[in-house]
Amino acid sequence: MPSSIPPTLTLSKGPSTRGRGLLASRAFAPGDLIATFDDPLVVIPDSAQLPMTCSWCLSSPPPSPSAPRVTVHACKGCQTAAYCSTACQRADWRGVHKGECKVLKRARAESGLHSGLQLPTPVRALVRLLLLLRRNTAEEGTPPAEAQAQAAIDELQGHVAAFRGSGSGGSQRWRDMELQALGALHYMGMETVPSSVAGAVELLCKMQVNSFNRLDVDIGQSGLFLHPALAMVNHSCVPNAFVQFSGRRAILRAYRAIKEGEEVEISYIECTLHRSHRQQALKSGYHFDCICPRCSEDLDVYEVCQMYPHLELNLFSLTPNFEVLGKSPAQEPLRSNETLRRKVEKIYPRCSTALHGVDVPQRREELQRRWGLCKPLRKAKMFAIQPLTQAVVEACIYFGERGDFAAALAISCFVAIQVDPYRSPMPFDAQRVKGLLILARILTNTASGKFLPPMGSTKDAVKTKLSDILAKTDQLLICQVVLALVVRWGPSAHSDEWQVCSEARDLLENLKALSGREKEYAKVETFAKNPSGPDESIFFEAGVLRPIRELSDIALDIMTLEFGS
Numbered sequence: 001m002p003s004s005i006p007p008t009l010t011l012s013k014g015p016s017t018r019g020r021g022l023l024a025s026r027a028f029a030p031g032d033l034i035a036t037f038d039d040p041l042v043v044i045p046d047s048a049q050l051p052m053t054c055s056w057c058l059s060s061p062p063p064s065p066s067a068p069r070v071t072v073h074a075c076k077g078c079q080t081a082a083y084c085s086t087a088c089q090r091a092d093w094r095g096v097h098k099g100e101c102k103v104l105k106r107a108r109a110e111s112g113l114h115s116g117l118q119l120p121t122p123v124r125a126l127v128r129l130l131l132l133l134r135r136n137t138a139e140e141g142t143p144p145a146e147a148q149a150q151a152a153i154d155e156l157q158g159h160v161a162a163f164r165g166s167g168s169g170g171s172q173r174w175r176d177m178e179l180q181a182l183g184a185l186h187y188m189g190m191e192t193v194p195s196s197v198a199g200a201v202e203l204l205c206k207m208q209v210n211s212f213n214r215l216d217v218d219i220g221q222s223g224l225f226l227h228p229a230l231a232m233v234n235h236s237c238v239p240n241a242f243v244q245f246s247g248r249r250a251i252l253r254a255y256r257a258i259k260e261g262e263e264v265e266i267s268y269i270e271c272t273l274h275r276s277h278r279q280q281a282l283k284s285g286y287h288f289d290c291i292c293p294r295c296s297e298d299l300d301v302y303e304v305c306q307m308y309p310h311l312e313l314n315l316f317s318l319t320p321n322f323e324v325l326g327k328s329p330a331q332e333p334l335r336s337n338e339t340l341r342r343k344v345e346k347i348y349p350r351c352s353t354a355l356h357g358v359d360v361p362q363r364r365e366e367l368q369r370r371w372g373l374c375k376p377l378r379k380a381k382m383f384a385i386q387p388l389t390q391a392v393v394e395a396c397i398y399f400g401e402r403g404d405f406a407a408a409l410a411i412s413c414f415v416a417i418q419v420d421p422y423r424s425p426m427p428f429d430a431q432r433v434k435g436l437l438i439l440a441r442i443l444t445n446t447a448s449g450k451f452l453p454p455m456g457s458t459k460d461a462v463k464t465k466l467s468d469i470l471a472k473t474d475q476l477l478i479c480q481v482v483l484a485l486v487v488r489w490g491p492s493a494h495s496d497e498w499q500v501c502s503e504a505r506d507l508l509e510n511l512k513a514l515s516g517r518e519k520e521y522a523k524v525e526t527f528a529k530n531p532s533g534p535d536e537s538i539f540f541e542a543g544v545l546r547p548i549r550e551l552s553d554i555a556l557d558i559m560t561l562e563f564g565s
């Protein structure tokens with residue numbers, strides 16, 4: 001039985017097609033902490049992140065200049081793993097780095113490359129797991145906790161036969177895993193006889209099915225996290241819970257109310273993708289066919305948003321008229337428009353590559369292409385449907401990188417009210433909260449007035465209109481309200497220690513320290529305490545929502561001007 005199931009959860013072993021699962025031992029409200037999972041079997045940064053991430057506490061360079069700096073130093077032995085402190089280095093050494101160091105050193109030496117060979121993430125994870133298991137069998141009187149870990153690995157679902165696939169050589173995926181297994185065994189100096197390769201491939205299958213990608217797009221960090229108790233949670237594309245990562249810990253929270261005895265379900269994948277892409281990802285990575293309501297009825301994000309309970313939590317958000325979220329802005333659901341649905345299926349793969357690291361002119365060219373491809377979705381007003389959503393988010397980044405913060409602000413407002421609430425109906429959704437922090441960061445730039453396009457000096461009516469709105473808007477006031485929303489919802493999105501929360505708190509303090517604005521700040525504080533009060537609602541509507549709507553309304557003109565109609 002998987003070790004250390006937290007008391008707030010119960011392991012179900014029911015005769016279900018989905019195997020074991022986790023049931024809530026008590027009721028949870030939306031945003032409640034269900035459990036934390038410490039001491040994972042494996043937690044590592046992605047290979048690409050190794051040089052700048054502490055291999056023990058997983059700290060990495062901060063996303064913003066105001067966050068505390070993290071400096072890491074490479075291990076003198078392998079020169080591959082890096083640490084932010086001696087304490088972290090010692091802890092990892094006592095863990096498995098003592099053995100791993102030799103393996104990484106050997107990989108480096110054998111590669112003959114000056115910069116050394118960076119073992120792929122699954123190979124490093126496998127090395128760590130094998131070292132852990134070898135240590136268990138090598139040590140006499142294995143400590144009970146580690147013996148339990150061994151037992152837990154034995155019991156993990158691996159879908160080995162399904163990964164192997166049919167045919168003599170097995171599937172391409174299987175052959176890749178065999179190569180990864182051979183690599184790990186070779187660098188560990190272990191035998192590569194068929195039985196040990198088979199054992200190592202089985203571990204790779206188990207890692208694929210049961211580990212999490214501890215992805216944090218905000219700080220560009222990702223990695224692998226394997227915890228046998230957390231691995232018991234099953235999937236739904238309409239999840240009632242979600243997982244966040246903080247250092248070596250995973251945090252499981254309720255997304256909506258969960259009753260005592262109800263199964264806790266998270267989404268293993270990006271659940272706003274189209275059905276065929278979700279199903280393919282679930283089939284190839286986890287070997288099951290999802291029959292959740294989103295899949296069985298092929299609901300689009302707008303329809304799913306309508307069926308989520310607790311939309312009223314949006315009262316304290318930039319979409320306080322939560323009844324609007326209960327209606328789709330599109331004339332008909334995507335599934336009823338067969339032509340559009342087929343077009344979307346076709347364009348999605350042509351728009352899905354990441355634009356990180358792409359320079360500004362190239363980004364513009366690529367966005368023009370995507371904007372053109374997404375025309376049918378634009379016409380149908382389906383901005384929360386991929387790949388249009390991603391194009392809009394990328395457009396905001398593009399204008400920010402170009403230093404056109406006024407345009408970035410308008411698009412960020414558009415995302416905050418026309419896109420994010422539909423794809424993430426809860427105001428404490430991490431993606432939404434991060435979007436608000438980005439909006440506040442942009443406002444700190446535009447509020448100074450330095451970044452406004454010069455009024456009247458351009459023939460472009462859209463830019464003049466944008467300047468007009470900004471000139472008559474109290475941007476600092478909006479910034480403070482938006483930060484108050486981040487501070488309110490951030491802890492339920494992740495934790496109190498989340499970098500997004502601390503940055504928002506710091507920015508709020510800086511704004512408070514500005515003199516001459518005491519009256520405005522008092523109003524914001526009163527509003528934050530009682531958002532539905534009559535005076536507070538008027539203040540919110542006139543001072544915040546109206547200008548945000550006006551900015552959002554011209555975002556489309558800005559994007560059309562830049563990327564084509």
Ligand SMILES: C[S@@+](CC[C@H](N)C(=O)[O-])C[C@H]1O[C@@H](n2cnc3c(N)ncnc32)[C@H](O)[C@@H]1O
Binds near residue numbers: 210231288291
């Ligand atoms: C991380 S494990 C979850 C625990 C698993 N049920 C077990 O008993 O070990 C992932 C596996 O659980 C099963 N699973 C998870 N969610 C499912 C779902 N919604 N429908 C069917 N099977 C599911 C699949 O076999 C999948 O590969």
